[in-house]
Amino acid sequence: MRNNGRLTTPKKPDSPSLDFVRSLNPEAELIYVPVEPTSDSAPNECYSNVERLVKEEGGRKIMGWQVWEWPGYFAEAEYHAVWESPTNGLIDVTPKTEKQILFIADSKINFTGERINNIRSALIDAEVVHDFIALGNAKHAIFGHIPNGTRLETWKVVIGERLDQATALLPNLFKKGAKNNQPCPCSSGLKYQDCHRMEIKKTIEMAHKAIAGK
Known part of the structure; x- marks a missing residue:
C-alpha cells in the first residue's frame, strides 16, 4: 500500500x-x-x-x-x-x-477493520535490521488497535514520537551496509554506535515495557 x-x-x-x-x-x-x-x-x-x-x-x-x-x-x-x-x-x-x-x-485471517501487523523477516544478520523490525512490531503492538484521530495519553505520545524518529533514522544506515561503525545519519559526525545506537536501544526497551504493562 x-x-x-x-x-x-x-x-x-x-x-x-x-x-x-x-x-x-x-x-x-x-x-x-x-x-x-x-x-x-x-x-x-x-x-x-x-x-x-x-x-x-x-x-x-x-x-x-x-x-x-x-x-x-x-x-x-x-x-x-x-x-x-x-x-x-x-x-x-x-x-x-x-x-x-x-x-x-490468504483468507484465513478474519479481518474486522482493525490494522493487521506486517510480518517482517531480516535478510541479513545485522543489529540495525533486527532493531528496525523490532521497532515496527512494537509500534503496531502499542498503536495498531487505536482508531485514527483518537486523543492519546501523554506516555503514548512520547513513545510514539520516539518510535517514529527511530524508524525514520535506521533505514539511512541500510544504504551503506547497516553497520554500527558507519557515520550516524543524524549528521553529528560521530559513528552510529557512539551516537544514536543507545537511544534506539532505549526506545525499544521503553516500548517493550509499555507492551508488557498494557
Missing part, C-alpha cells in the same frame, strides 16, 4: 528469503499482480477500493499478503486486498508507484 525509500516488489519470487511468506498459506502461490487503479481509487484504501468495484462490476475481493523487499536487508508481508475481475483475473486497483505487486492469497 506504500513504497518508502528502497522498499520494492521482490524480483525473485522463488527466493528462499521469501519462505516466511509462503508459509502463511502453503496452499497458495506467490504471483505477480498488475497494478491498475481506477480514477476514483484512493491510496492506502485497498479494502474500500476493491469493495466498491465488486459492487459496481462484480467479481470478488481477494485477501492476502503483498510482499515488499529492501534488497539485501529485509522483506515484509502486508495484508492487502486485490480485485478478482470477472474477465481479467487478479488486479491491484489501489494506486502505488509499483507497476505490479507480488501477492499471495
Whole structure:
C-alpha cells in the first residue's frame, strides 16, 4: 500500500528469503499482480477500493499478503486486498508507484477493520535490521488497535514520537551496509554506535515495557 525509500516488489519470487511468506498459506502461490487503479481509487484504501468495484462490476475481493523487499536487508508481508475481475483475473486497483505487486492469497485471517501487523523477516544478520523490525512490531503492538484521530495519553505520545524518529533514522544506515561503525545519519559526525545506537536501544526497551504493562 506504500513504497518508502528502497522498499520494492521482490524480483525473485522463488527466493528462499521469501519462505516466511509462503508459509502463511502453503496452499497458495506467490504471483505477480498488475497494478491498475481506477480514477476514483484512493491510496492506502485497498479494502474500500476493491469493495466498491465488486459492487459496481462484480467479481470478488481477494485477501492476502503483498510482499515488499529492501534488497539485501529485509522483506515484509502486508495484508492487502486485490480485485478478482470477472474477465481479467487478479488486479491491484489501489494506486502505488509499483507497476505490479507480488501477492499471495490468504483468507484465513478474519479481518474486522482493525490494522493487521506486517510480518517482517531480516535478510541479513545485522543489529540495525533486527532493531528496525523490532521497532515496527512494537509500534503496531502499542498503536495498531487505536482508531485514527483518537486523543492519546501523554506516555503514548512520547513513545510514539520516539518510535517514529527511530524508524525514520535506521533505514539511512541500510544504504551503506547497516553497520554500527558507519557515520550516524543524524549528521553529528560521530559513528552510529557512539551516537544514536543507545537511544534506539532505549526506545525499544521503553516500548517493550509499555507492551508488557498494557
